Amino acid sequence: MRLLLWWGGRALSSAVTLLGISVLIFAALRLMPGGFAETILGPFATPEQKAALAARYGLDQSVLAQYGHWLAAVGTGDLGTSMISRQPVAAELAARLPVTARLTLLAVAAAVLAGVPLGVVTAVRARPGGGGGAGRLLSGLGVSVPEFALGSLVVFVVSRYGLQTTGYLLPAAVLSIFAISATARTTRDAVLGVLVEQHITAAVARGETPWFIVRHHVLRNAAGPVLTLTATVTAYLLGGALIVEYLFNLPGIGSYVVQAVGRRDYAVVQAGVLLAAAVFIVMNVLVDLLVGLVDPRLGRRA
Amino acid sequence: MKMLRSGRARAEIRGGARARGLDPLSLAGLACLLLLVLLALGSLVDAAGDPDAIVGPRLRPPGPGWWLGTDNLGRSVLPRVMEGVGTTLLLSSAAVLVTAALSAGFGVLAGYRGGYLNELIMRVVEVLYSFPAIVLAVLVAAVAGPGQLAALAGIVLVTIPLMTRLVRAAAVAVAGRDYVTAAVISGARLPRVLGRHVLPNVAGTIAVQGTYALSVGISVEGGLSFLGFGVQPPQASLGVLIRQGGTYMMAAPWLIIGPGAVLVLAILSINVFGDGLRDRFEPRETRSLV
Numbered sequence: 001m002r003l004l005l006w007w008g009g010r011a012l013s014s015a016v017t018l019l020g021i022s023v024l025i026f027a028a029l030r031l032m033p034g035g036f037a038e039t040i041l042g043p044f045a046t047p048e049q050k051a052a053l054a055a056r057y058g059l060d061q062s063v064l065a066q067y068g069h070w071l072a073a074v075g076t077g078d079l080g081t082s083m084i085s086r087q088p089v090a091a092e093l094a095a096r097l098p099v100t101a102r103l104t105l106l107a108v109a110a111a112v113l114a115g116v117p118l119g120v121v122t123a124v125r126a127r128p129g130g131g132g133g134a135g136r137l138l139s140g141l142g143v144s145v146p147e148f149a150l151g152s153l154v155v156f157v158v159s160r161y162g163l164q165t166t167g168y169l170l171p172a173a174v175l176s177i178f179a180i181s182a183t184a185r186t187t188r189d190a191v192l193g194v195l196v197e198q199h200i201t202a203a204v205a206r207g208e209t210p211w212f213i214v215r216h217h218v219l220r221n222a223a224g225p226v227l228t229l230t231a232t233v234t235a236y237l238l239g240g241a242l243i244v245e246y247l248f249n250l251p252g253i254g255s256y257v258v259q260a261v262g263r264r265d266y267a268v269v270q271a272g273v274l275l276a277a278a279v280f281i282v283m284n285v286l287v288d289l290l291v292g293l294v295d296p297r298l299g300r301r302a
Numbered sequence: 303m304k305m306l307r308s309g310r311a312r313a314e315i316r317g318g319a320r321a322r323g324l325d326p327l328s329l330a331g332l333a334c335l336l337l338l339v340l341l342a343l344g345s346l347v348d349a350a351g352d353p354d355a356i357v358g359p360r361l362r363p364p365g366p367g368w369w370l371g372t373d374n375l376g377r378s379v380l381p382r383v384m385e386g387v388g389t390t391l392l393l394s395s396a397a398v399l400v401t402a403a404l405s406a407g408f409g410v411l412a413g414y415r416g417g418y419l420n421e422l423i424m425r426v427v428e429v430l431y432s433f434p435a436i437v438l439a440v441l442v443a444a445v446a447g448p449g450q451l452a453a454l455a456g457i458v459l460v461t462i463p464l465m466t467r468l469v470r471a472a473a474v475a476v477a478g479r480d481y482v483t484a485a486v487i488s489g490a491r492l493p494r495v496l497g498r499h500v501l502p503n504v505a506g507t508i509a510v511q512g513t514y515a516l517s518v519g520i521s522v523e524g525g526l527s528f529l530g531f532g533v534q535p536p537q538a539s540l541g542v543l544i545r546q547g548g549t550y551m552m553a554a555p556w557l558i559i560g561p562g563a564v565l566v567l568a569i570l571s572i573n574v575f576g577d578g579l580r581d582r583f584e585p586r587e588t589r590s591l592v
Binding site for chain 1: 327425426428429432433434435436437440441442444445447517521524525528529541544547548551552555558559562565566569570573574577589
């Protein structure tokens, strides 16, 4: 019963957060200088033309009424219509989802498959001179290279030497450098935290080998922070890896939404941001569930 | 079999036994950072020449007279990089100061007072935290109009949620300590309790997170300016330089290599320094297998 209440509270607070985001995004769009009418009709439009256009999209109503209509529509699953392409926003987003999903999947898979082992090794060898320092510097470098710098470099090298630029491997590689390094750093921290616990001392005293200890006594205990980070990275990438999409000309969700900001295509920006935030929130709830399953101590504390 | 060795007994730090210092790697990071600041200061007196002056032919590779090459207008890249580092560091530091001040205020208040105020502050933080970061920055830039102010506001909004959360967590821990209770019992008012007893004890968290926020800020400024929403040319920032260099990348790769390397160096040295600060302020016992 208490658990049920707790989950109820969690759902309620998520809903409040989403509501806050909807207000923020709506307000931000209406505060932007230069309206949608100027973008679409150009600088020489007559006031009558502008008024007609505004009336067609309900932009002549009060801001509060507009917000109400939008929220009611979203509640029924209607994300609105793009004012530029006149297509339903939901369909347009769905068309771009596969690109974003593929990039995300590749980058997150790389992060887990490479980042976790790297983190474990650097933690286990954390003693000075054990090679952990090199790993620390390397992963530090990995989180320090911004996407746009690394991406520009990759695009340069690839086109200089006439390599294949299409496909998802390279953009995913650019994204995964950060993801791998961040995962490695978090894993290292988590493993270091577990290594000082008493049950590890006991295991060492029993004469168990290091890798046996890691497999049986460390990994599961260190899973919490790593899972949380993975969820955050996944949600962040699903929201659209804007800069990489821009650099590699990929029609993903990130570039779509930012393009829409430039064109003042209100419905698209609103839907895109709301969706990305919803994914972020849902991912966080899911990962809390998962962490509770993997490490029941943490689940109970939450 | 010697499988288990205690790493330099870090646990002692808590007792203040270990000298209060940073490890060599973080000191190297700090030195690097100071070097970059020096470089930026040098641009104030045109130490490497006027960043806007045309010194030679267009798109020349590095050589005497233009040590990092020349750009598409024949300007020397080196003074432009120096100006760019200055702009980027100044903008990010200013933004992080704003973030630190706001986070310290709201975090300490929320953590110490709790109740509705805590709920309200944390809700707002949650909203910002769930907002896709770069889209948030782009939106701010669109509302404020592209420019330095937009970059500054973007950095603040992107860095503030995490810092406020962590400061609040630290303040919650401090609020339960005996010395805080003692201060309250002896009649100290809220501002005094917060200012004299809570804030100094979360200062470490603020310093560490501020360092990380600085590296995030540099990255956000770069990204925004790279996309054309941040600092506007002819003013140079590292993001602006990389954006401009991208156009001539094939003919003149040095246009992005110089600024790119400086950008990575700046972020890396700040991160490494931050790691050292964290070990110093939030010491933990460590031990290594193998």
